[in-house]
Amino acid sequence: MNLTLPMDDPSSVHAGDSVTLSGTVYTARDAAHARFLEAIEAGEDLPFDVEGATIYFVGPTPARPGHVIGSAGPTTASRCDAYSPALVERGLAAMIGKGRRNAEVKASMLEHGCVYFGAIEGTAALLSQCITSAEIVAYEDLGAEAVRKLTIANFPALVVNDLHGGDLYDDGPARYRRV
């Protein structure tokens, strides 16, 4: 299934669906999220419009000359669990990362309509080929952790948490558990 971000109908995807994503995403890891929360608490604007946006949890390697970006696979999303509900409440539409989200994040996603996609960690060289443009939009001092606006095309991912309560990290392993 090919999806364009922002998705027209996020309720049409289900946990376990294999998808390719195209459109704009913003990169942010723990350090950038901490600054988002500081900005929210100080009543300041976030460095991008979070309404309808997609965040990709990634800290890429430096780009080789002639490359748009370096290797860019997903990092562990749960490190941002403490921050994500505040963004989801403000209209964040999707997140891309790896690993489980906690109960609070999942409840917030269901309530406000945010989908979580899992990308395959360890395929960073392949995924970098699906990124067609990259520019730093905030927190340049954070280096690899700066907020980047990326254009992605045919970026492979799996739907982990859908808007129907499905969770691939629960459902998938349960099917193959032998104990």
Place this chain on the structure above:
Amino acid sequence: MSELRTVDVAEVEAVVRKLCVEANHELREDHVAALQRGRDAEESPIGREVFDRLLENARVSAAEQIAFCQDTGYAVVFLTIGQDVHFTGGSLAEAIDRGVAEGYSDGYLRASLVRSPVDRVNTGDNTPAMVHYDLVPGADIELTLLVKGAGCDNMSALRMLTPAAGVEGMKRFVVETIEKAGPSASPPVTVGIGMGGTFDRAAVLAKRALTRDPTGSPSPDPKLAELEAELVEAINATGIGPAGFGGTVTTVAVHVEAYPTHIAAFPVAINLDCHSHRVRSVTL
């Protein structure tokens, strides 16, 4: 007793530089073979797709000479030094750090270290290296580099079991740790287990166990080899599978190292390594 041997630290610097680049750009052949075996054994269609992508990723990174994982890790160096070696040309530790800094810069690798867990300012060049020194008889130098990503290191664990908990308690602790880690450790994982010693030694043993060459080689101790095989089966029965999406291959290798311990103690450390398993060794 061997003759005194003189080694310029510049030689160590050059080796470390080269290994940092190679380890991050080219997945080891034996680990590629382990992933291929995992692919063949995996029952889940999504799991097989994950293996296919990992194998394709390894081909692309080697061809393009770019990192196969964006977390280019902490440079962990195990140095076994013959006591008849005399290093010249300056500080050995500083030479290792220069090698890391050059390798990370030349290889377009990510600087992932901060100078303190409190202020979290990036050191800019991925130094310092985490070096473990062992002094042995002779005049050889063995240098092993383990590039350690944090995603899986974060999911590692250490527990001071009691002797009564025994091997069964240790196995439960291992499976519990793997289940808690789930997708966050980026399975299929390589599992390093250090048993015995003291609180601190167990952790170093677990890390060192990850460097065993080649991937999947059983322990030379038959009892430990049997334990490793049992743990592979128990871990794969969890159903976590490749990337945590469900499947029958959650680990490609379990390496157990044991060491003498106190009559009152049974320390167990479990260090997980993701499917981007990066180890390089040389003898200087």
